[in-house]
Amino acid sequence: MAELHVEVVAVEREVWSGEAVEVIARTTEGELGILPGHAPLLGELAAGATVRILQAGGGEVLAAVHGGFLSVTDSGVTVLAEVAELADDIDAARARTALERARGEGDKDAERRAQSRLAAAGQSA
Amino acid sequence: MGAQVRVYRRRIRSVQSTKKITRAMELIAASRIVKAQQRVNAAKPYALQITRVISALASQSVIDHPLLQEKPDASRSAVLVISSDRGLAGGYNANAIKTAASLEARIREEGKTPVPYLIGRKAVGYYKFRGREAADSWTGFSEQPTYEDARVVADALIAAFLTPTDEGGVDEIHVIHTEYASALTQRPVANRILPLVVEESDAPPPEGALPLYEFEPSAATLLDSLLPRYVQTRVYAALLESAASESASRRRAMKAATDNADELIKSLTRAANSARQADITQEISEIVGGAAALSDS
Numbered sequence: 033m034a035e036l037h038v039e040v041v042a043v044e045r046e047v048w049s050g051e052a053v054e055v056i057a058r059t060t061e062g063e064l065g066i067l068p069g070h071a072p073l074l075g076e077l078a079a080g081a082t083v084r085i086l087q088a089g090g091g092e093v094l095a096a097v098h099g100g101f102l103s104v105t106d107s108g109v110t111v112l113a114e115v116a117e118l119a120d121d122i123d124a125a126r127a128r129t130a131l132e133r134a135r136g137e138g139d140k141d142a143e144r145r146a147q148s149r150l151a152a153a154g155q156s157a
Numbered sequence: 158m159g160a161q162v163r164v165y166r167r168r169i170r171s172v173q174s175t176k177k178i179t180r181a182m183e184l185i186a187a188s189r190i191v192k193a194q195q196r197v198n199a200a201k202p203y204a205l206q207i208t209r210v211i212s213a214l215a216s217q218s219v220i221d222h223p224l225l226q227e228k229p230d231a232s233r234s235a236v237l238v239i240s241s242d243r244g245l246a247g248g249y250n251a252n253a254i255k256t257a258a259s260l261e262a263r264i265r266e267e268g269k270t271p272v273p274y275l276i277g278r279k280a281v282g283y284y285k286f287r288g289r290e291a292a293d294s295w296t297g298f299s300e301q302p303t304y305e306d307a308r309v310v311a312d313a314l315i316a317a318f319l320t321p322t323d324e325g326g327v328d329e330i331h332v333i334h335t336e337y338a339s340a341l342t343q344r345p346v347a348n349r350i351l352p353l354v355v356e357e358s359d360a361p362p363p364e365g366a367l368p369l370y371e372f373e374p375s376a377a378t379l380l381d382s383l384l385p386r387y388v389q390t391r392v393y394a395a396l397l398e399s400a401a402s403e404s405a406s407r408r409r410a411m412k413a414a415t416d417n418a419d420e421l422i423k424s425l426t427r428a429a430n431s432a433r434q435a436d437i438t439q440e441i442s443e444i445v446g447g448a449a450a451l452s453d454s
Contacts, residue, residue, distance in 0.1 A: 041206055043304045043393065045199040061373045072368035074210060076382055101383065103210050105368040112206050114304065114386070 034068035037108030038085050040095050042116040048085075048093060055109050056084040057102050066104055073104040080144030082151050083111055094119035096148040115145065122149050159436040165429035169422055176418035179411045182245065186408035189300065190340065193401035197337070200397055204390050211383055213367040214376055222377075223319055224384045225353050231328035233272050234264045235292065235317060237310070237392075239334045239399040240277035241299040247410035249335065249343070249403055250279040256345040257333050272317075272327050276310065276396070292317070292327075300400055307393035314392070315385055318351050334395035335402035341409070343402035350391050353384065 038055055040048040055066045059075035066073075077083070077100040085093040100113035131146035238257040240250045257280075261271040275281050275294035284291050293313055298306045320326030330351040336344045372379055 039202070039206075041202045043200060043203045043390065044196070046202045059373050064373075072370045073373060074214065074370040074379060075373040076379055099386075101207075101210065101379075103206070103368075103370075110206055112203060112210070114308075 035088065036066070036068050038111070039108065040083065040085075040097070040111045040113070040116050040118075042113050047113075047116045048095065048118055050085075050087070050093075052085045052087050052093075052109075054086040055111075056086070057081065057097075057111070059102060066109055070104050072106065073102070075102045076100075077102055077111070077113075080148035080151075082148055096122060096145075096151065098145045098148060117149060124150065159432060161432040162429055162436065165425055165432060169425045169429065172418050172421050172425065176415055176422070179414040179418060183408055183411035183415055186404045186411060189404040190401060190408060193301075193397065193404055194337070197394070197397045197401055200390075200394060204394055207383065207387055207390055209367065211380075211387055213370055214372075214380060214383065216367055217370060217376070222380050222384055224315070224351060224388070227352050228322075228328040231269060233270045233322055233327045235272045235274055235314060235327040235330040236260055236264070237274040237314065237330065237332045238276065238280045239299075239332070239395060240275070240280035240283075241399075241403045242278040242296055243300075244279060245410060246403055246407040247413075249406035250277070250283075252343075252345045253333055253335055253399075254280060254283050256347055260331060260333065260347045269328075274310075274314065298396075299403060302393070302396035302400055304389070304393050307396050308389050310396075311385070311389040311392040314351065315388055332392065332395050334399045335406075337398050337401040337405060340405050343405055348395075350388060353387070 035051040035053060036055060038048075038050060038052045039046065053068070057064065057066070057075075058078045058081045060078050061075070064075075077097055079098070081097055081100070083095045083097050083100075083102075085095070087093065095111070096115075096117045096119070097111060097113040098115040100111055100116065103110040103112065127146050127149040131143060131150060134142035134146055236257055238253060240253050244250065257273070261273075264271045273284060273289065273291045275284060275291045276296070277299045278296045281291065281294045281296060295306070295310055314330050317325075317327045318330060322328055329349060331347055331349050333345060333347045336346050338344055
């Protein structure tokens, strides 16, 4: 089975790169899954979105992505993000405090960022 | 012990403690250079990708965006000067500010008004001392800038660019940052970052041909959110490179200071030794002279 080369690139560093069988993301237009051989596409990811990368053999990588773009080309998928964090690196407790603080301050941007981190960590906001 | 010798010893001790400080600063700066360079390299993949995406977008659709529009009757030019928060970095700040001054002179020659935007306490101090008003300034992150810092700066610049000129906006934006050529050479350079210029070129882009994208949402909407990000990335890259240059300049300045302290200690020790010897010689000749005087009588 064909594989996709996936890169998750944040501004400050490259977060993840590897092979995958499917990438599921939500753009501002709606959710989409990308399989190998997908037509080239450039999309803007919805605020506070998570990107799921399904690997061959059932593995799954979940990343919280904020302020991102999705670029699908013949050579693979690139997720460009202002901030991107892998689920394994996310401290759920800290994300929750960040969420509460953002809600308290009425900072919509920070609130969505915290929500996506919580969602990626597998908890509901 | 003679008074002279005591004075020398005191100066040697003072120079030694200064040397300890400059040596420590040299080592800290050296480790910061490595870290700063790693961050410069870590930020490259994103910059490369976003440039590719915008190039693809630009090659595929007719793009028309305020950030791309050259204003024909430009009268105000913003100059963003990136300096450091702390001194003791050799000619780093002086060079950056000098480049800013020559750019401002050129802008004035073209009949426009330079509008300074400042990063780093040194540039702020320089402008304040000369009683010159800066449009905006940011301090506190020159050595370890984050993307958040770059975003704040870039957003302020973009906002100024999008404001009409007669309401205090600017028509073009230049950035002065210090390029890190090597550990020994850092050059201040001036670049215009806004309005952005779309270059038409027939040469194939690096890393293969650009993909023919489908857009989701429309190309125009994407451009709207991509271009400000691109400007932020440019500012971020400039900040990171300046931070690396700052540390490199500081390391070199502190190395020179440490070497000078060594030199000074050496010559002071020589002087102290000869003063001590002169004391001893004098004492002996006094004793001998005294003894001779006694035996003669």
